[in-house]
Amino acid sequence: MKVGIADTTFSRINMGKIAINELRKICSLPYERYTVPGIKDLPIAAKKLIDERGCDIVITCGWVGATENDKLSYIVLSMSLQLVQLMTGKHVIDVTIHEDEAEDEQELLVVAENRVREHVRNAVDLLLNPKRLERLAGTGQRQGYEDVGEIRR
Amino acid sequence: MKVGIADTTFSRINMGKIAINELRKICSLPYERYTVPGIKDLPIAAKKLIDERGCDIVITCGWVGATENDKLSYIVLSMSLQLVQLMTGKHVIDVTIHEDEAEDEQELLVVAENRVREHVRNAVDLLLNPKRLERLAGTGQRQGYEDVGEIRR
Amino acid sequence: MKVGIADTTFSRINMGKIAINELRKICSLPYERYTVPGIKDLPIAAKKLIDERGCDIVITCGWVGATENDKLSYIVLSMSLQLVQLMTGKHVIDVTIHEDEAEDEQELLVVAENRVREHVRNAVDLLLNPKRLERLAGTGQRQGYEDVGEIRR
Amino acid sequence: MKVGIADTTFSRINMGKIAINELRKICSLPYERYTVPGIKDLPIAAKKLIDERGCDIVITCGWVGATENDKLSYIVLSMSLQLVQLMTGKHVIDVTIHEDEAEDEQELLVVAENRVREHVRNAVDLLLNPKRLERLAGTGQRQGYEDVGEIRR
Amino acid sequence: MKVGIADTTFSRINMGKIAINELRKICSLPYERYTVPGIKDLPIAAKKLIDERGCDIVITCGWVGATENDKLSYIVLSMSLQLVQLMTGKHVIDVTIHEDEAEDEQELLVVAENRVREHVRNAVDLLLNPKRLERLAGTGQRQGYEDVGEIRR
Numbered sequence: 225m226k227v228g229i230a231d232t233t234f235s236r237i238n239m240g241k242i243a244i245n246e247l248r249k250i251c252s253l254p255y256e257r258y259t260v261p262g263i264k265d266l267p268i269a270a271k272k273l274i275d276e277r278g279c280d281i282v283i284t285c286g287w288v289g290a291t292e293n294d295k296l297s298y299i300v301l302s303m304s305l306q307l308v309q310l311m312t313g314k315h316v317i318d319v320t321i322h323e324d325e326a327e328d329e330q331e332l333l334v335v336a337e338n339r340v341r342e343h344v345r346n347a348v349d350l351l352l353n354p355k356r357l358e359r360l361a362g363t364g365q366r367q368g369y370e371d372v373g374e375i376r377r
Numbered sequence: 378m379k380v381g382i383a384d385t386t387f388s389r390i391n392m393g394k395i396a397i398n399e400l401r402k403i404c405s406l407p408y409e410r411y412t413v414p415g416i417k418d419l420p421i422a423a424k425k426l427i428d429e430r431g432c433d434i435v436i437t438c439g440w441v442g443a444t445e446n447d448k449l450s451y452i453v454l455s456m457s458l459q460l461v462q463l464m465t466g467k468h469v470i471d472v473t474i475h476e477d478e479a480e481d482e483q484e485l486l487v488v489a490e491n492r493v494r495e496h497v498r499n500a501v502d503l504l505l506n507p508k509r510l511e512r513l514a515g516t517g518q519r520q521g522y523e524d525v526g527e528i529r530r
Numbered sequence: 531m532k533v534g535i536a537d538t539t540f541s542r543i544n545m546g547k548i549a550i551n552e553l554r555k556i557c558s559l560p561y562e563r564y565t566v567p568g569i570k571d572l573p574i575a576a577k578k579l580i581d582e583r584g585c586d587i588v589i590t591c592g593w594v595g596a597t598e599n600d601k602l603s604y605i606v607l608s609m610s611l612q613l614v615q616l617m618t619g620k621h622v623i624d625v626t627i628h629e630d631e632a633e634d635e636q637e638l639l640v641v642a643e644n645r646v647r648e649h650v651r652n653a654v655d656l657l658l659n660p661k662r663l664e665r666l667a668g669t670g671q672r673q674g675y676e677d678v679g680e681i682r683r
Numbered sequence: 684m685k686v687g688i689a690d691t692t693f694s695r696i697n698m699g700k701i702a703i704n705e706l707r708k709i710c711s712l713p714y715e716r717y718t719v720p721g722i723k724d725l726p727i728a729a730k731k732l733i734d735e736r737g738c739d740i741v742i743t744c745g746w747v748g749a750t751e752n753d754k755l756s757y758i759v760l761s762m763s764l765q766l767v768q769l770m771t772g773k774h775v776i777d778v779t780i781h782e783d784e785a786e787d788e789q790e791l792l793v794v795a796e797n798r799v800r801e802h803v804r805n806a807v808d809l810l811l812n813p814k815r816l817e818r819l820a821g822t823g824q825r826q827g828y829e830d831v832g833e834i835r836r
Numbered sequence: 837m838k839v840g841i842a843d844t845t846f847s848r849i850n851m852g853k854i855a856i857n858e859l860r861k862i863c864s865l866p867y868e869r870y871t872v873p874g875i876k877d878l879p880i881a882a883k884k885l886i887d888e889r890g891c892d893i894v895i896t897c898g899w900v901g902a903t904e905n906d907k908l909s910y911i912v913l914s915m916s917l918q919l920v921q922l923m924t925g926k927h928v929i930d931v932t933i934h935e936d937e938a939e940d941e942q943e944l945l946v947v948a949e950n951r952v953r954e955h956v957r958n959a960v961d962l963l964l965n966p967k968r969l970e971r972l973a974g975t976g977q978r979q980g981y982e983d984v985g986e987i988r989r
Contacts, residue, residue, distance in 0.1 A: 231973050236987045238974030259970040261958045261977065264914065264930060268921040275925065293934065296911055299449055302417065304918040306457040309421035310464060311922060313428065318417060322446065329987045346414045358412040361384050362391030365414065375389045375482045452602055455570065459610040462574040463617060466581065471570060475599065499567045511565040514537050515544030518567065528542045528635045605755055608723065612763040615727040616770060619734065624723060628752065652720045664718040667690050668697030671720065681695045681788045758908055761876065765916040768880040769923060772887065777876060781905065805873045817871040820843050821850030824873065834848045834941045 225351055227255045228273030228282035234262040236329075237336045239285035239319065246344040251352070263288065263320075264297055267304035274312045281347050282308075282316045285340060290324040298322075315350050319343045319367075339368030378504055380408045381426030381435035387415040389482075390489045392438035392472065399497040404505070416441065416473075417450055420457035427465045434500050435461075435469045438493060443477040451475075468503050472496045472520075492521030531657055533561045534579030534588035540568040542635075543642045545591035545625065552650040557658070569594060569626075570603055573610035580618045587653050588614075588622045591646060596630040604628075621656050625649045625673075645674030684810055686714045687732030687741035693721040695788075696795045698744035698778065705803040710811070722747065722779075723756055726763035733771045740806050741767075741775045744799060749783040757781075774809050778802045778826075798827030837963055839867045840885030840894035846874040848941075849948045851897035851931065858956040863964070875900065875932075876909055879916035886924045894920075894928045895959050897952060902936040910934075927962050931955045931979075951980030 227247060231240030240257055247255055256277045258269045263286040270282040284305060288298045298320065305316050319340050326332040346367070349356050364372040380400060384393030393410055400408055409430045411422045416439040423435040437458060441451045451473065458469050472493050479485040499520070502509050517525040533553060537546030546563055553561055562583045564575045569592040576588040590611060594604045604626065611622050625646050632638040652673070655662050670678040686706060690699030699716055706714055715736045717728045722745040729741040743764060747757045757779065764775050778799050785791040805826070808815050823831040839859060843852030852869055859867055868889045870881045875898040882894040896917060900910045910932065917928050931952050938944040958979070961968050976984040 233969055233972040233975060233977040235974045236976040236984060238986070240970075240973050257970060259966070259973040260927075260962070261929070261955075261969070261979070264918070265927065265962075267918055268925070268927055271922055271925065297914065298446075299453070300911070300914045300918060302450065302453045303456065303915065304922065306417070306420055306453060306460070307918070307922055310424055310457065310460055313421070313424065315413075315418065315421055317414070330989070333987055333989065343414075350413070350418075354412070357386055357414070358393075358410060360386040361393050361412040362388045363386060364389040365386040367414070372389060374391070375486055377483070377486060452606070455603065455606045456609065459570070459573055459606060459613070463577055463610065463613055466574070466577065468566075468571065468574055470567070496567075503566070503571075507565070510539055510567070511546075511563060513539040514546050514565040515541045516539060517542040518539040520567070525542060527544070528639055530636070530639060604752075605759070608756065608759045609762065612723070612726055612759060612766070616730055616763065616766055619727070619730065621719075621724065621727055623720070649720075656719070656724075660718070663692055663720070664699075664716065666692040667699050667718040668694045669692060670695040671692040673720070678695060680697070681792055683789070683792060757905075758912070761909065761912045762915065765876070765879055765912060765919070769883055769916065769919055772880070772883065774872075774877065774880055776873075802873075809872070809877075813871070816845055816873070817852075817869065819845040820852050820871040821847045822845060823848040824845040826873070831848060833850070834945055836942070836945065 225253055225280045226278055227253050227347065228258065228270065228277065228279030229255055230258045230260065230266050230269040230273060230282060231285040232260055232262050232266065232287060235285065235287035237333060239336060239340050242337055242340045243283055243285060243344050246341040250345060251348050263301045266301060267308050270305065270316050271308045271312065274314050281314055281351055283344060283347050284316060284318050286318065286320045288320055288322045317343050317347045335368045342367040378406055378433045379431055380406050380500065381411065381423065381430065381432030382408055382438070383411045383413065383419050383422040383426060383435060384438040385413055385415050385419065385440060388438065388440035390486060392489060392493050395490055395493045396436055396438060396497050399494040403498060404501050406501070416454045419454060420461050423458065423469050424461045424465065427467050434467055434504055436497060436500050437469060437471050439471065439473045441473055441475045470496050470500045488521045495520040531559055531586045532584055533559050533653065534564065534576065534583065534585030535561055536564045536566065536572050536575040536579060536588060537591040538566055538568050538572065538593060541591065541593035543639060545642060545646050548643055548646045549589055549591060549650050552647040556651060557654050569607045572607060573614050576611065576622050577614045577618065580620050587620055587657055589650060589653050590622060590624050592624065592626045594626055594628045623649050623653045641674045648673040684712055684739045685737055686712050686806065687717065687729065687736065687738030688714055689717045689719065689725050689728040689732060689741060690744040691719055691721050691725065691746060694744065694746035696792060698795060698799050701796055701799045702742055702744060702803050705800040709804060710807050722760045725760060726767050729764065729775050730767045730771065733773050740773055740810055742803060742806050743775060743777050745777065745779045747779055747781045776802050776806045794827045801826040837865055837892045838890055839865050839959065840870065840882065840889065840891030841867055842870045842872065842878050842881040842885060842894060843897040844872055844874050844878065844899060847897065847899035849945060851948060851952050854949055854952045855895055855897060855956050858953040862957060863960050875913045878913060879920050882917065882920045882928050883924065886926050893926055893959050893963055895956060896928060896930050898930065898932045900932055900934045929955050929959045947980045954979040
């Protein structure tokens with residue numbers, strides 16, 4: 225089994241490198257990396273990683289700017305990553321950082337690093353350990369921020 | 378015939394467990410459960426439940442946060458679940474809880490539990506008892522809240 | 531040739547019954563009815579009516595609530611009914627009532643009844659009498675309200 | 684080669700007739716006309732004109748009302764006409780009149796007539812004379828209004 | 837290997853010509869140009885360049901007006917270019933100029949020229965030199981404006 229990692233030159237943090245670092249920490253699965261200019265190039269990159277390079281799951285690392293056009297591109301990215309999954313029958317885990325989701329650049333760095341690492345662990349669980357996800361069902365897991373927990377009676 | 382149930386670790390209520398409980402109460406159909414991280418992973422989970430695990434209908438249990446990005450993800454989820462249905466020729470029943478649709482967490486619990494149970498009954502009717510749905514046509518059925526009834530002259 | 535009629539238990543008016551009544555009045559085409567819970571179940575119902583039950587055209591009867599989520603579901607419905615048509619090569623005539631388009635429930639009843647009946651006639655013309663539609667081209671036809679007419683020099 | 688022309692009974696101007704008139708003026712290509720109730724019926728009409736009646740290009744003539752629902756239908760129309768093109772490998776030229784784009788009905792008539800005629804000429808150029816379009820690249824052509832011209836240093 | 841370049845007569849700058857000029861400067865790859873009326877004609881042009889004229893990558897040069905309808909068309913364009921990529925398995929690099937993104941026409945000229953040239957270089961790197969993009973991963977590259985750089989601890 226092989227993991228694909230797609231990232232961009234548009235991103236202001238080397239998310240692909242963090243993803244590879246986390247992957248190396250937690251398992252010995254081989255990986256393929258594919259760097260493209262921006263988020264709208266990620267869906268075809270993910271599809272190529274699956275179709276042409278034999279990946280069984282792909283983690284896409286996207287960075288979304290703060291303008292309205294960037295937000296529209298994010299919707300297009302999201303919908304297209306769904307199409308990639310439905311066309312290939314494989315999971316694509318979308319790790320997105322929104323440039324305006326944190327107060328300053330240092331906080332963005334922390335959120336981005338945590339979110340990439342947690343999504344990599346999710347991707348590996350989907351491939352190797354789906355029962356762990358089932359045990360976490362309904363427990364309010366979050367990626368990049370603290371988990372919010374289950375609502376209790 | 379087999380029922381698929383897909384749910385998430387993002388949800389703050391164990392909706393998949395409630396769905397299985399209701400299914401066990403009302404019929405003896407076998408089921409498969411698939412837990413994924415978040416709502417954008419549900420469409421491919423539904424497709425896999427149909428294509429790889431032989432399910433004839435799938436109930437997806439999604440939890441949508443209150444931010445604008447969460448709402449965008451919900452549109453992407455909805456459209457993608459349509460694609461799954463049109464690609465596979467099977468019904469996928471989407472049970473969604475919007476974190477901001479109730480006043481407090483206890484009310485959310487009630488809405489979520491009722492909505493999951495009613496949608497499970499709808500799913501089973503679609504498979505086993507479509508004539509019951511035809512008898513309810515135009516009667517203002519609601520899931521999670523009280524039915525609003527037919528408009529009468 | 532056979533007509534499919536898909537409607538919902540969510541609707542507050544028995545639109546499917548009105549559609550069948552109109553169809554019986556104006557032609558002797560056989561029909562199949564398929565009732566589903568809500569509008570997001572209509573596209574797969576339409577596809578099944580065509581693929582599994584041999585319908586040559588489908589009339590979907592949808593009822594859209596007044597909340598923002600209902601409006602989003604309506605966009606998803608509209609787009610998905612387009613996909614059904616393009617995948618099957620058959621017309622699907624979408625009859626939608628928006629709960630907030632009339633002043634009160636009695637007016638909604640009138641609009642709904644008229645709109646269903648006029649769309650059924652359109653559907654039958656598309657199948658049996660396309661030249662009649664060509665004669666009406668550019669004449670400002672409306673369904674459910676009075677026609678607005680052609681703009682004249 | 685054959686040109687398809689699809690129009691609606693919803694339109695308040697007989698756009699299909701204007702399109703046929705222009706086509707007759709500028710070339711001798713045969714055509715097929717298909718009139719449908721409204722804009723959401725145009726995509727399947729365009730697909731049928733290509734698949735079932737052998738058209739090599741289709742001109743769809745749509746009229747969009749001024750309500751928010753009409754605008755949503757326009758997005759759905761636009762996206763679906765893209766799908767028709769990508770599924771068939773043929774151009775579909777979308778001529779849309781927005782009811783609220785002009786001050787009064789007489790101005791709408793002028794815009795509509797000009798826009799239909801200019802798009803018909805574009806469609807014929809795409810089929811028979813693509814080099815003419817290349818010569819006009821980057822020159823700020825508009826359909827229905829005056830051309831705005833190239834930006835010069 | 838061959839590069840496709842699609843542009844429009846709607847654009848107010850001859851973006852296709854700039855793209856060809858840049859391509860000639862940096863490599864000796866052959867190219868095909870396809871000029872269409874407007875941005876909604878670009879997706880099928882890109883698909884034809886790949887399917888019918890053997891291009892391995894396509895650069896689409898679009899110009900988006902300032903009205904709300906233009907912005908809707910841009911979303912439709914973006915989504916459709918994604919579909920072209922997923923259907924063909926090839927990259928399509930979308931170079932879009934938004935008429936309202938600069939203060940005056942002279943600034944628009946500069947942005948457009950820079951953006952086209954940088955995207956052409958990206959396209960060539962995707963084909964011939966993917967490792968260069970990987971070295972730029974996470975460095976905040978921008979096209980048409982100055983790069984914003986990596987966020988550092």
